[in-house]
Amino acid sequence: MSRIELDRVVVRAATPGGPVPEVTVLRETTLDLTEQRIALVGPNGSGKSTLARLVNGLVEPTSGRVVVDGLDVAKKGREVRRRVGFVFTDPSAQLVMPTVVEDVALSLRHQVRGREERADAARGVLASYGLEELADRSVHTLSGGQRQLLALAGVLATDPAVLVADEPTTLLDLRNARMIGDLLLGLPQQLVLATHDLDLALRCDRVLLVDDGTVVADGAPDEVVAHYRASAG
Amino acid sequence: MTRRTPTTDVALIAGFAALIAVCAILPDIKTGVGVPYSLQTFGVLLTGAVLGPVRGFLSVVLYLVAGLVLPIYSGGASGISHYSGVTAGYLVAFPLAAALCGYLVYRNHRNATQFTLVFTCGLLSSFVFVHTLGPLNLAWRADLSLKEAFSFDAAYFPGDIAKNVVMALIATAVHRAFPDLAARRSPATTTDEPATQSA
Amino acid sequence: MTASPLGDYQPGTSVFHQLPVGAKLLGLLVLSIVAVSFRGVPTTIGLLVLAVAGCVVAGVRLRRAARALRGVLVAMTLLAAYQTWQRGGEHAFVVVGALVALLLLATVFTTTTSVERMVDAITRWLGPFRRFGVNPELVALAFSLMIRGIPLTLAIAGETRDAARARGLERNPRAYLTPLVIRVVAHARATGDALHARGLGDD
Numbered sequence: 279m280s281r282i283e284l285d286r287v288v289v290r291a292a293t294p295g296g297p298v299p300e301v302t303v304l305r306e307t308t309l310d311l312t313e314q315r316i317a318l319v320g321p322n323g324s325g326k327s328t329l330a331r332l333v334n335g336l337v338e339p340t341s342g343r344v345v346v347d348g349l350d351v352a353k354k355g356r357e358v359r360r361r362v363g364f365v366f367t368d369p370s371a372q373l374v375m376p377t378v379v380e381d382v383a384l385s386l387r388h389q390v391r392g393r394e395e396r397a398d399a400a401r402g403v404l405a406s407y408g409l410e411e412l413a414d415r416s417v418h419t420l421s422g423g424q425r426q427l428l429a430l431a432g433v434l435a436t437d438p439a440v441l442v443a444d445e446p447t448t449l450l451d452l453r454n455a456r457m458i459g460d461l462l463l464g465l466p467q468q469l470v471l472a473t474h475d476l477d478l479a480l481r482c483d484r485v486l487l488v489d490d491g492t493v494v495a496d497g498a499p500d501e502v503v504a505h506y507r508a509s510a511g
Numbered sequence: 512m513t514r515r516t517p518t519t520d521v522a523l524i525a526g527f528a529a530l531i532a533v534c535a536i537l538p539d540i541k542t543g544v545g546v547p548y549s550l551q552t553f554g555v556l557l558t559g560a561v562l563g564p565v566r567g568f569l570s571v572v573l574y575l576v577a578g579l580v581l582p583i584y585s586g587g588a589s590g591i592s593h594y595s596g597v598t599a600g601y602l603v604a605f606p607l608a609a610a611l612c613g614y615l616v617y618r619n620h621r622n623a624t625q626f627t628l629v630f631t632c633g634l635l636s637s638f639v640f641v642h643t644l645g646p647l648n649l650a651w652r653a654d655l656s657l658k659e660a661f662s663f664d665a666a667y668f669p670g671d672i673a674k675n676v677v678m679a680l681i682a683t684a685v686h687r688a689f690p691d692l693a694a695r696r697s698p699a700t701t702t703d704e705p706a707t708q709s710a
Numbered sequence: 711m712t713a714s715p716l717g718d719y720q721p722g723t724s725v726f727h728q729l730p731v732g733a734k735l736l737g738l739l740v741l742s743i744v745a746v747s748f749r750g751v752p753t754t755i756g757l758l759v760l761a762v763a764g765c766v767v768a769g770v771r772l773r774r775a776a777r778a779l780r781g782v783l784v785a786m787t788l789l790a791a792y793q794t795w796q797r798g799g800e801h802a803f804v805v806v807g808a809l810v811a812l813l814l815l816a817t818v819f820t821t822t823t824s825v826e827r828m829v830d831a832i833t834r835w836l837g838p839f840r841r842f843g844v845n846p847e848l849v850a851l852a853f854s855l856m857i858r859g860i861p862l863t864l865a866i867a868g869e870t871r872d873a874a875r876a877r878g879l880e881r882n883p884r885a886y887l888t889p890l891v892i893r894v895v896a897h898a899r900a901t902g903d904a905l906h907a908r909g910l911g912d913d
Contacts, residue, residue, distance in 0.1 A: 336903055372901075372904040374905060418862060516911050520902070522901040523895070530891065532856075577856055577857070681891050
């Protein structure tokens with residue numbers, strides 16, 4: 279299992295043109311994440327998305343260090359991003375190629391050389407998620423659930439050690455949300471899941487409640503979720 | 512916090528190239544003379560004003576190159592035919608106009624939200640490049656005198672001014688929504704977390 | 711390629727399909743210079759014969775050729791009328807005939823060149839510029855993103871237009887263009903993040 283460490287991490291953001299030059303997005307945070315399935319819960323704008331993005335260098339700490347499996351994210355960004363897969367809320371921003379098979383092939387560009395071989399490998403990945411019939415479809419014509427599943431397949435194609443998912447089920451209907459949720463929780467990889475779905479959080483091994491840029495509760499899922507429910511009134 | 516990554520620049524360049532394409536293939540305003548008179552020039556100058564000189568220039572170049580094989584120039588005819596035709600001068604002028612417009616708007620990022628300034632930058636860029644190279648090529652290809660070509664071209668002035676008004680309204684709105692686009696050293700961020708103010 | 715404004719490409723095996731992209735572009739360039747430098751009845755007739763032959767060899771369907779010409783029909787008719795009035799019918803034929811010929815030859819290019827081959831060619835041409843910091847893979851990616859972006863942007867344009875209409879603002883271009891452009895920027899940034907997360911900025 280992988281290990282994610284945050285050592286006195288602070289994140290501030292510049293706000294050009296705003297009333298104040300900077301805002302603190304994440305106050306000083308130290309964490310050691312070794313559980314397999316970790317959920318981040320909290321209100322919109324609390325900082326949980328920032329926390330998730332720190333893990334693969336999409337957000338850089340203003341001070342402090344983020345270390346994944348002994349690799350400092352700020353210094354070894356390339357290696358870290360090969361170990362850490364990321365799934366976003368809106369899959370249409372993540373799917374960048376015109377057709378389904380091309381998009382998965384893009385993920386495989388380091389693993390498989392040669393255009394034909396890569397396309398074959400991509401079809402293999404699609405088949406393992408039951409998406410083989412969509413291979414030549416335009417990404418634009420897929421349904422929301424299909425798109426998120428494809429985004430996930432594209433990320434898992436490279437077999438990352440850690441998967442970070444930032445509200446991956448928020449845009450989906452109940453049935454697709456359940457399908458994606460089940461898939462994520464059943465993965466062998468370490469999972470960091472920022473979510474509003476408390477049922478999903480309850481099925482994780484550890485839950486962190488983030489509010490106003492601070493981790494305010496951290497521990498067993500049922501306790502933290504109960505605390506969150508109580509604090510939300 | 513978040514760095515301005517090269518991938519974000521690539522995505523912006525590609526996104527605006529697609530936006531120009533959409534502007535160009537939306538229904539035309541018919542004028543009869545046949546020189547492009549769609550939202551295409553609006554898209555080109557907007558791209559410059561929003562993305563700045565370098566990204567703006569590259570975005571328009573990407574649009575033009577993709578247009579060689581995709582029917583995304585205004586009028587909808589297949590791409591490269593326009594380079595053999597009377598409108599080539601306008602197409603060649605586009606990236607230059609976008610770059611100049613972007614340079615002028617980005618010279619001081621505080622200016623990016625000033626309507627009059629952005630409007631002036633757009634109009635100036637369009638007169639320096641579009642309304643010179645356009646009619647020059649027209650004269651050469653269609654074997655017209657310069658005077659004839661420039662008077663054909665002048666028919667587009669009123670529409671151009673109107674398009675520049677809309678362009679400036681929208682570019683300033685976009686810069687207000689994303690103040691870090693034009694800011695020189697401040698990082699780009701897409702996280703949706705403004706959170707707390709630092710003490 | 712299933713992008714919404716379908717490319718003009720028709721799969722085939724003609725000699726034009728097999729020629730390198732660069733050779734076809736160069737040929738077009740040379741012919742358009744010839745058309746202007748050696749303006750005359752024989753040149754125009756030659757170009758027209760070449761263009762029609764090219765269309766036949768490449769298998770350009772009649773409908774496609776007509777569509778290519780339709781976009782500029784008004785301009786050509788006006789130009790022909792103007793030239794006839796000013797300089798006589800023969801001159802009008804020389805000028806407009808050459809333009810029509812080049813238009814058809816350009817259609818031969820688009821009919822026989824797929825987007826993939828075009829992108830491959832560009833990536834190859836940019837190879838030598840790698841030492842100046844040009845990353846051909848990022849350029850190829852920009853093409854893919856753009857092609858993917860066209861149907862997406864059309865969809866956003868439709869949504870923002872509907873939203874403006876629902877508020878009774880359909881006559882106000884600002885009401886639907888502003889949210890359109892803002893969403894294009896927001897989407898581009900989300901895409902940039904996703905690309906970065908997939909390691910594409912690290913290559």
